[in-house]
Amino acid sequence: MFSKLISLLACLSIAFGSWAAQAPKYIFFFIGDGMGMGHVITTQTYNRTVLGNGNLLTMMQFPVASLAMTYSASSKITDSAAAGTALATGNKTNNSMLGVTPDGTPVYSIASELQKRGYGIAIGTSVPPDDATPGAFYAHVPSRSMYYEIGLDMAHSGYDMFVGSKLRGLKDSNGKETGLVDSLQNHGYTVVAGREAFEKNKNNDKIVLLNNDPSLEHFGYTIDSIESNLHLPYITQACLDHLQRVSPDKFFMMIEGGNIDWAAHANDGGAVVKEILNFNQAIKIAYDFYLQHPDETLIVVTADHNTGGMQMGVENGPKEVNLKNMDYQRVSIEKFQQYCKGLINSGKAVNWNDMKAYLQANLGLYGAIPVNEEQDEEIRDKFEKTFIEHDSDDTETLYTTYNEFVYEVFATLDHINGIGWTTTNHTGDFVPVFAVGVGCELFGNVNNNIEIPAKIRAIAGITAQ
Numbered sequence: 001m002f003s004k005l006i007s008l009l010a011c012l013s014i015a016f017g018s019w020a021a022q023a024p025k026y027i028f029f030f031i032g033d034g035m036g037m038g039h040v041i042t043t044q045t046y047n048r049t050v051l052g053n054g055n056l057l058t059m060m061q062f063p064v065a066s067l068a069m070t071y072s073a074s075s076k077i078t079d080s081a082a083a084g085t086a087l088a089t090g091n092k093t094n095n096s097m098l099g100v101t102p103d104g105t106p107v108y109s110i111a112s113e114l115q116k117r118g119y120g121i122a123i124g125t126s127v128p129p130d131d132a133t134p135g136a137f138y139a140h141v142p143s144r145s146m147y148y149e150i151g152l153d154m155a156h157s158g159y160d161m162f163v164g165s166k167l168r169g170l171k172d173s174n175g176k177e178t179g180l181v182d183s184l185q186n187h188g189y190t191v192v193a194g195r196e197a198f199e200k201n202k203n204n205d206k207i208v209l210l211n212n213d214p215s216l217e218h219f220g221y222t223i224d225s226i227e228s229n230l231h232l233p234y235i236t237q238a239c240l241d242h243l244q245r246v247s248p249d250k251f252f253m254m255i256e257g258g259n260i261d262w263a264a265h266a267n268d269g270g271a272v273v274k275e276i277l278n279f280n281q282a283i284k285i286a287y288d289f290y291l292q293h294p295d296e297t298l299i300v301v302t303a304d305h306n307t308g309g310m311q312m313g314v315e316n317g318p319k320e321v322n323l324k325n326m327d328y329q330r331v332s333i334e335k336f337q338q339y340c341k342g343l344i345n346s347g348k349a350v351n352w353n354d355m356k357a358y359l360q361a362n363l364g365l366y367g368a369i370p371v372n373e374e375q376d377e378e379i380r381d382k383f384e385k386t387f388i389e390h391d392s393d394d395t396e397t398l399y400t401t402y403n404e405f406v407y408e409v410f411a412t413l414d415h416i417n418g419i420g421w422t423t424t425n426h427t428g429d430f431v432p433v434f435a436v437g438v439g440c441e442l443f444g445n446v447n448n449n450i451e452i453p454a455k456i457r458a459i460a461g462i463t464a465q
Contacts, residue, residue: 023460024298024438025250027114028286030059031087031133032279033080034261034307036429037067042269042312042419043276046323057276058283059301059434066446067430070305073102077428080261081144083304083449084136088254090453098132098150099140106140110453111159111252113462120247121159122239126219126232127258129164129208130154133304137254148172151180154208155187160251161242162189163209163235165218184208195230198238205246209238217399218259221332222274232257232282240285255282263332264307265397268410269419270329272310290437298438298459302452303431309422314415321418328364333410336362337402343387344403350387352380363413375412382408397424 032039044060047053055061072082074094081098085091088109094102101107115121125134130150135141139153148169154162169180181191190204194212201207211219211230220226236255243251257279263271283301290297312321331339339358343350360367371379386392386405395407402410414421433452435443439459446452457463 022295022438025296026289026293026298027119027252027456027460028289028297028299029087029110029252029254029456030257030279030283030286030299030301031084031254032257032260032276032301032303033127033133034264034305034426035257035276035279035303035431036306036308036310036427037432038306038310038312039260039264039272039276039308040432042310042323043273043280045312045321046273046326047277050324050327057280058287059280059432061287062299062301062434062436062440064435064440064444066433066444068302068433068446068449068452070303070431070449071428077426078305079144079426080132080304081136084133086449087133087302087304087452088136090450090457092450096144097142098135098144099138099153100142104142109137110456110460110462111137111254112157113457114252114460115158117460117462118247118250120243120251121157122161122163122243122251122253123159124161124163124232124235124239124254125165125256125258126230126235127164127217127256127262128166128168129162129210130168131164131258133256133258134162134164134254148178148180151178152183155180155183155189158187158206160205160246161207161209161239163230163239165211165216165230166214167208167210194228195234202238202242203245207242209235218262221259221263221271221334222278223271223329223332224335225330232278233285236282236285240289253286255286257282261307262334262399264310265399265424266333266402266410267308267397267414267421267424268333269310269414269417270326271332272308273323273326287436294437296438298440298456299436300443300452300456301432301434302449304449306427306429306431308424309420309427309429311420311422312418314418314420317415317420318418322369323417325364325369325413325417328368329362329413331362333402333406334400336409337400337406340386340403340406344390352383355383355387359409363409365409365413369413369416371412371416375416379405379408379412395424 072078073092079095089107138157139150151169359365382405392404442455
């Protein structure tokens with residue numbers, strides 16, 4: 001309560017003063033990839049009813065909140081490239097285009113503009129640093145899949161730190177090495193993988209920190225508890241420590257919760273909630289910094305788009321949403337798909353009783369979470385088609401393909417829990433915007449995503465492009 005009072009007083013004092021003459025020294029920009037309003041309220045409900053936490057999620061404690069539309073120049077429903085470009089530069093562009101207008105003209109991000117004004121810059125994400133959202137802050141390419149070219153733009157950016165899971169431009173389409181790491185090193189970057197390597201090299205001025213396992217497209221889901229991997233709170237603290245060392249007077253940091261999007265594309269409600277809680281822990285690190293520097297710091301939290309249309313309440317579902325059931329889930333849908341694929345590839349017969357025991361131990365189904373006769377029949381039918389008949393109708397999402405049995409199991413789990421989805425793709429819904437600190441009151445009337453970087457520019461005293 002005391003910290004929230006400080007936040008409110010800070011915003012009120014700014015409202016009656018002249019923030020333009022006192023630009024924030026420290027700017028934090030958090031983007032929850034795919035994080036719609038339903039994702040946030042479901043996580044807050046879990047936070048309140050299951051964790052018993054009397055405090056709201058950190059971002060919901062911020063004194064300013066609003067909503068933003070996300071449509072792109074080419075579609076009513078944006079992709080991450082167009083949305084990232086809008087959030088980074090304040091320009092609408094076509095889906096798949098990154099850091100350029102629809103006619104291919106380069107546009108520059110608030111990170112680039114702040115760098116020219118002496119700010120240190122760090123870009124961190126739980127997915128590849130050459131992915132759409134982080135790439136929008138430094139790259140200029142007609143297609144988000146041009147990973148080598150995006151990597152070269154990273155090398156030329158001069159930013160102080162990049163963090164993500166892996167670099168995807170290391171080889172060309174023929175499997176030949178591109179020399180991207182050499183390009184990064186030639187521009188002064190030390191490229192390291194994993195925490196141990198980072199700790200040994202963290203005093204270098206320019207760093208690219210990658211996950212220790214290059215086979216993973218992302219850090220791994222929080223719900224899977226892969227302790228050796230990087231995670232958002234760790235990289236947020238790492239970026240903050242680095243910027244305080246190399247640019248203590250002023251800096252800008254963008255942190256993306258990319259795994260939220262991956263989990264939402266897969267319609268994995270439990271994984272989404274745990275990813276947003278992880279995202280919230282990262283925001284808390286910045287908020288604690290803000291409490292120490294309330295007159296010098298701005299924090300903005302938003303999303304690039306809504307993925308999946310997640311909501312609480314489903315047709316013919318439970319009268320009460322059962323979010324407590326999420327604590328019985330110990331694996332993500334992706335991990336479960338890998339487990340089932342391994343069984344199929346082994347060529348060995350798969351026993352239903354063994355699978356049922358796995359579901360009970362790792363998802364709670366058939367144990368702490370009862371399964372009714374109709375649900376059991378559907379799950380058993382998909383089990384037979386997948387493992388006995390080998391005739392599964394797979395479900396393909398943006399990132400992963402799931403066999404019919406895996407998808408049915410998680411659809412049943414979410415339905416029992418009272419979690420519904422409208423799609424495995426993006427939606428055109430509003431996304432939330434939260435702000436605290438210097439100039440935060442400007443974000444109280446946001447209604448379009450391109451306004452967010454425009455307001456950051458205004459608060460930082462940057463003349464519009």
